[in-house]
Amino acid sequence: MASEAIVPQQKNNEVKPKNIIADGRNRRVLQDIGNFVKERGAQGKKPITKGVANVAQSVKGGGGAVTKEVATQRKVVDKVDKDKPKPETLIVMSSDEKTRKTGHVSRREGSSRKEVKTLTSILSARRKAACGLTNKPKDSIEDIDGADVGNELAVAEYVDDIYKFYKFSEDEGQVVPRKELQLVGISAMLIACKYEEIWAPKVNDFVFISDNAYAREQVLVMEKAILDKLEWYLTVPTAYVFLVRFIKASILSDDKMEDLVFFLAELGLMQYPTVVLYCPSMLAAAAVYAARCTLDKSPHWSETLKHHTGYTEDQLTNCAKLLVKFHSTAAESKLKAIHRKFSSPDRSAVALLSPAKSLLPNHGELF
Numbered sequence: 001m002a003s004e005a006i007v008p009q010q011k012n013n014e015v016k017p018k019n020i021i022a023d024g025r026n027r028r029v030l031q032d033i034g035n036f037v038k039e040r041g042a043q044g045k046k047p048i049t050k051g052v053a054n055v056a057q058s059v060k061g062g063g064g065a066v067t068k069e070v071a072t073q074r075k076v077v078d079k080v081d082k083d084k085p086k087p088e089t090l091i092v093m094s095s096d097e098k099t100r101k102t103g104h105v106s107r108r109e110g111s112s113r114k115e116v117k118t119l120t121s122i123l124s125a126r127r128k129a130a131c132g133l134t135n136k137p138k139d140s141i142e143d144i145d146g147a148d149v150g151n152e153l154a155v156a157e158y159v160d161d162i163y164k165f166y167k168f169s170e171d172e173g174q175v176v177p178r179k180e181l182q183l184v185g186i187s188a189m190l191i192a193c194k195y196e197e198i199w200a201p202k203v204n205d206f207v208f209i210s211d212n213a214y215a216r217e218q219v220l221v222m223e224k225a226i227l228d229k230l231e232w233y234l235t236v237p238t239a240y241v242f243l244v245r246f247i248k249a250s251i252l253s254d255d256k257m258e259d260l261v262f263f264l265a266e267l268g269l270m271q272y273p274t275v276v277l278y279c280p281s282m283l284a285a286a287a288v289y290a291a292r293c294t295l296d297k298s299p300h301w302s303e304t305l306k307h308h309t310g311y312t313e314d315q316l317t318n319c320a321k322l323l324v325k326f327h328s329t330a331a332e333s334k335l336k337a338i339h340r341k342f343s344s345p346d347r348s349a350v351a352l353l354s355p356a357k358s359l360l361p362n363h364g365e366l367f
Helices: 032-042 050-058 063-083 119-131 159-172 178-196 203-209 216-230 239-249 255-270 272-277 280-294 303-309 313-328 337-341
Strands: 088-093 100-105
Touching: 159 239, 159 280, 178 203, 178 216, 203 216, 239 255, 239 280, 239 303, 255 272, 255 280, 255 313, 255 337, 272 313, 280 303, 280 313
Parallel strands: none
Antiparallel strands: 088 100
16 A cells, blocks of 8 residues: 555644654654764764754744754754864875875874885995085085086096096006106107007107117017006006096186196106106196195185095195195296296296295295
8 A cells, every 4th residue: 555644734823743654664753863963962062952952842833933943953063064174185196106096084183104214225324424424515516517418428427437447547557767767758659659640650760769878679678568567458547637527626717727737737747756656646636726726716625626536635735735846946947848838828828827825835844
């Protein structure tokens, strides 16, 4: 039998109760609303009892009162719902950034993600602390190869490793007695001509250059001795190789600065004590340091130069003082070829500059 509903007739503003017959299911009575409201208040919200009581009392009064009280109750409930914190929408990305998931996650106040330190970061921090690198400013070292990234001939990505290898292998040279310097010189020139030139000069030409101080056989014997000592490893680092790199590390260097560095370096290469006592990289670094002191560059030695040369200012002081001493006596020296070369305007006349007074020896000081 279909369900029957008796529609109440409104007469004299009286509301008659509805009788509903529906397959054993009964509607909740009005008093149950107060139970649900009280449970919500027990969870931390304020119980709404006043409105419910008014609703229960107004049932007897009439339909208009019921409608008014229910509307009031809904406003209170809506206000409570607005005070609830809304869930935050987060986008969760996978590690390969191929999928994205969107979900509603409630933010918990005071929660923070704890950083997990890896073994690599711990070891790197300990290494920097052991080397004294933790307190150094990060921006003190200039990137001198940044402008050469697009230049394939500059090999910017390999240049640091190349110069590390140069410094590692520069100590593998031999010490030459003074009496054999000229013989070693003409024999090395013969090897260099065979290495670089298409048509190398004959051995007798080098004997003539030495004013017949050595025989042809002596030159050939020394040539073989040099090659055996070097184990035919002819590409060796020289002072010139380091000069090019260290001048580049001297930020804001101009032609005058470059000419002065080469002038001081060639003065050092011409003197036997500097060649024997100091390796090519230290000679080149000392030439840069002495040139900056001569031109009164500030600072005399920067963190960028220290990084790329591998030498501190104190390590270069003695060699730089020798170079400045050679500069001060170059005009009166018997060997004036280098002084004349760098006195011309094409070389910025750097030989005529006053030597660095801060590096000149004091009265009675010996090198």
